[in-house]
Amino acid sequence: MTALQKAPLILHITIETLAALSFIFQPHTQLPGATREAELILASYGGLLLTTNLVCGVFVLxxxxxxxxxxxxxxxxxxxxxxxxxxxxxxxxxSRRRVVGPSQVLGGPGVHLAVHAVCLVGLVAAGWSAVAMS
Incomplete structure (x- = not known):
């Protein structure tokens, strides 16, 4: 059961590493036309995502x-x-206006919705099972 419970943490690390690198190194793809200040905020958000990965990594190990x-x-x-x-x-x-280009970063919003739904369900299920068993 432990490996199954840790799998969502590993998925989170994988997905959010890709997102973090995008926010840090290519903030303009996340927010086209952003000011330098906004790009720095996006980079900080990327750093925050990497921090969640470190926390998750501790529990995986x-x-x-x-x-x-x-x-x-x-x-x-x-x-x-x-x-x-x-x-x-x-x-x-x-759906009201077709957007191309940056909207397709890392697969676009449809992929993001599906992947984050899988992460949410997996992490909540793993967490709930561990808390319920204690």
């Missing part, structure tokens, strides 16, 4: 999957609701 790991999974899982909202909003607005 620790033996077992206890209630603390479960609580961290629940917390990290709830984060994924926000990128899902962003993706949904982008899909809703692009």
């Amino acid at each position: 620790l033996p077992g999957f206890d209630a603390t790991a479960g609580l961290v999974s629940l917390c990290v899982g709830t984060y994924h609701a926000w990128p899902m909202w962003r993706a949904y909003s982008r899909l809703s607005s692009s």
